[in-house]
Amino acid sequence: MARTASNRVAAGIPAAAGLTSRQREAIAGYFFVLPDALGLLVFIGVPMILALAMAFFDVDGFGGYRFVGIGNYQRLAADPLFWKSFRVTATYVLWLVPALYVSGLGLALLVKRTNAFNGLMRCLFFMPQMVSLVVVALVWQVLAVDKIGVIPRLVSALGLGSFSFLGDPQLALFAVIFVSVWFLMGFYMLIFLGGLQDIPSEYYEAARIDGAGPLQSFWYITLPLLRPTSFFVLIVSMVAAVAGAQTFDLVYVMTRGGPANSTMMTIYYIYQQAFQYNAFGYAGALASILVLALMGITIVLFVFTRGGRFNYE
Amino acid sequence: MSRPVLTLSLPQIRIVRGVQMLVALILALMTVFPLFWMLSTAFKEPSEVFSMTLVPQAPTFQNFVYVFTEVNFLRYLFNTLLVSASVTLIALLFHSMSGYALARLRFPGREVIFMTMFSTFLVSLPVIIVPLFILVRTLGMLNSYAGLIIPAIFNAFGIFLLRQYYLSIPRELEEAAVIDGAGYWRIYWSLVLPLSKPLLSSLAILFFLTNWNAFLWPLTITSDQDLWMVQVGISAFKGQYSASWNYIMAASTVVAAPTLILFLIFQRQIMDSIKTSGLK
Numbered sequence: 001m002a003r004t005a006s007n008r009v010a011a012g013i014p015a016a017a018g019l020t021s022r023q024r025e026a027i028a029g030y031f032f033v034l035p036d037a038l039g040l041l042v043f044i045g046v047p048m049i050l051a052l053a054m055a056f057f058d059v060d061g062f063g064g065y066r067f068v069g070i071g072n073y074q075r076l077a078a079d080p081l082f083w084k085s086f087r088v089t090a091t092y093v094l095w096l097v098p099a100l101y102v103s104g105l106g107l108a109l110l111v112k113r114t115n116a117f118n119g120l121m122r123c124l125f126f127m128p129q130m131v132s133l134v135v136v137a138l139v140w141q142v143l144a145v146d147k148i149g150v151i152p153r154l155v156s157a158l159g160l161g162s163f164s165f166l167g168d169p170q171l172a173l174f175a176v177i178f179v180s181v182w183f184l185m186g187f188y189m190l191i192f193l194g195g196l197q198d199i200p201s202e203y204y205e206a207a208r209i210d211g212a213g214p215l216q217s218f219w220y221i222t223l224p225l226l227r228p229t230s231f232f233v234l235i236v237s238m239v240a241a242v243a244g245a246q247t248f249d250l251v252y253v254m255t256r257g258g259p260a261n262s263t264m265m266t267i268y269y270i271y272q273q274a275f276q277y278n279a280f281g282y283a284g285a286l287a288s289i290l291v292l293a294l295m296g297i298t299i300v301l302f303v304f305t306r307g308g309r310f311n312y313e
Numbered sequence: 314m315s316r317p318v319l320t321l322s323l324p325q326i327r328i329v330r331g332v333q334m335l336v337a338l339i340l341a342l343m344t345v346f347p348l349f350w351m352l353s354t355a356f357k358e359p360s361e362v363f364s365m366t367l368v369p370q371a372p373t374f375q376n377f378v379y380v381f382t383e384v385n386f387l388r389y390l391f392n393t394l395l396v397s398a399s400v401t402l403i404a405l406l407f408h409s410m411s412g413y414a415l416a417r418l419r420f421p422g423r424e425v426i427f428m429t430m431f432s433t434f435l436v437s438l439p440v441i442i443v444p445l446f447i448l449v450r451t452l453g454m455l456n457s458y459a460g461l462i463i464p465a466i467f468n469a470f471g472i473f474l475l476r477q478y479y480l481s482i483p484r485e486l487e488e489a490a491v492i493d494g495a496g497y498w499r500i501y502w503s504l505v506l507p508l509s510k511p512l513l514s515s516l517a518i519l520f521f522l523t524n525w526n527a528f529l530w531p532l533t534i535t536s537d538q539d540l541w542m543v544q545v546g547i548s549a550f551k552g553q554y555s556a557s558w559n560y561i562m563a564a565s566t567v568v569a570a571p572t573l574i575l576f577l578i579f580q581r582q583i584m585d586s587i588k589t590s591g592l593k
Binding site: 022024025026027028029030031032033035036037039040042043044045046047048050051054059107110111117118120121122123124125126127128130131132133134135136138139140142143145148149150153182186187190191193194197239240243244245247248249252253267270271274275280283284287290291294297 | 526
């Protein structure tokens with residue numbers, strides 16, 4: 001008896017008589033969920049609502065608020081730099097998502113068979129993921145220094161001419177895309193390897209006996225059976241492209257949105273408006289557009305996967 | 314071999330595999346080349362930084378000495394270690410608690426709570442950075458360890474993975490404990506937690522890495538240099554010494570070394586936990 005009582009106290013459950021075991025279980029359940037639920041509510045839920053609410057105020061850097069109605073949205077609609085950032089982000093997404101799909105799946109197929117050599121290769125492909133994005137950005141900057149960096153030198157040695165990869169508005173965004181792929185491809189390779197593992201090898205056996213070549217088995221077995229993985233990869237890489245850490249960190253360290261705003265991603269523009277120009281309300285309005293976009297993507301994810309295919313009970 | 318056009322003969326398969334290995338090797342070497350170049354440049358004299366030598370002709374430790382003596386790098390490393398370790402420990406405790414409750418305990422609203430938590434999964438920091446900053450400022454946590462640590466704890470990914478894991482544990486184990494008269498906290502602490510050690514250790518590594526590499530949040534809420542974390546320190550260092558790439562690469566090596574060493578030790582665990590999760 002005494003033991004049970006002390007355990008109840010330890011679980012934060014008052015040893016009140018008259019509680020059924022079901023009630024005790026429920027109380028324990030709430031107690032266990034509370035810290036995370038509270039934390040997620042305060043540090044993710046509230047900011048999301050704030051982002052939507054702030055957009056209707058003029059907020060200065062010192063906490064002064066003034067209601068401006070849809071003023072921020074009017075400003076946004078007429079702000080060429082916002083539209084520029086929108087186009088830059090869209091271009092980034094449209095290149096990065098397919099590039100990650102192809103590189104991730106390609107690498108996964110290349111090192112699919114389990115052996116020591118492929119194990120080592122997987123490690124090497126994944127290694128960039130382990131390095132911080134700030135360091136990644138710095139390292140690629142060294143490699144791309146105009147004229148004397150390794151890459152410009154190799155490119156001109158190949159007779160392709162001389163380029164300023166981070167200084168040319170035509171090229172800088174593609175340099176950022178390239179580095180993003182380099183950084184992220186190992187992660188998607190692992191996701192695809194996980195998906196490939198789930199395809200029973202008997203299918204390939206049967207196809208081979210029926211006379212299917214490697215291309216045919218890829219087209220008729222691998223791709224269709226990878227559909228859940230592919231869907232997951234597309235959604236996650238799309239979110240990562242719009243608002244992933246790499247989008248901000250790489251731009252912040254490598255280009256600061258330049259040259260000539262050619263790498264001015266929306267999330268970098270938001271940061272700039274808030275923390276360089278103290279236009280918190282306007283930044284909130286910009287962020288609310290992103291919140292809506294991401295909510296849209298989340299809903300698509302839920303609908304297509306019936307509440308998350310990850311929810312197998 | 315009745316259909317020689319469609320199926321490959323054994324020697325052909327060998328050739329294909331050989332070519333595959335060669336391609337993989339070349340691509341892998343290209344992938345790690347930038348990291349190798351970082352390491353190499355960190356040991357080069359200033360005059361050699363932009364020569365095409367793979368290995369420094371006259372390797373020097375001077376760059377590292379400079380980084381540690383001219384900049385408060387040890388302080389940044391200490392801050393990063395403190396913050397990353399705290400976030401990891403608290404997150405593992407909270408997430409395993411809620412993961413256990415969401416998987417195992419029956420209470421009204423459980424599914425709604427889980428779905429609501431899961432729906433925050435795609436909300437990334439850059440999107441809510443402005444309101445989060447204002448919130449944390451209002452709570453008086455700017456330029457404090459609390460401000461660095463507390464908001465970084467909560468993420469749906471850890472909760473989700475732990476819940477999935479607890480769903481797979483056989484119920485009989487707990488039922489025996491319930492019959493023994495054990496309270497829920499004791500079941501969690503001395504039965505469920507030990508059972509989930511493998512997943513907890515994988516998550517510990519991932520959380521630690523994520524926080525060690527975090528940049529945007531520390532950048533936003535710490536202006537006090539004594540509270541800087543390494544990523545902020547190194548990006549400011551770049552601003553100050555923008556042309557001294559040998560120093561910058563030495564600093565980068567110092568910052569990247571702990572995570573790369575962790576990876577070398579735990580590569581199997583790290584890669585497996587990502588592969589099987591199918592989730593970030």
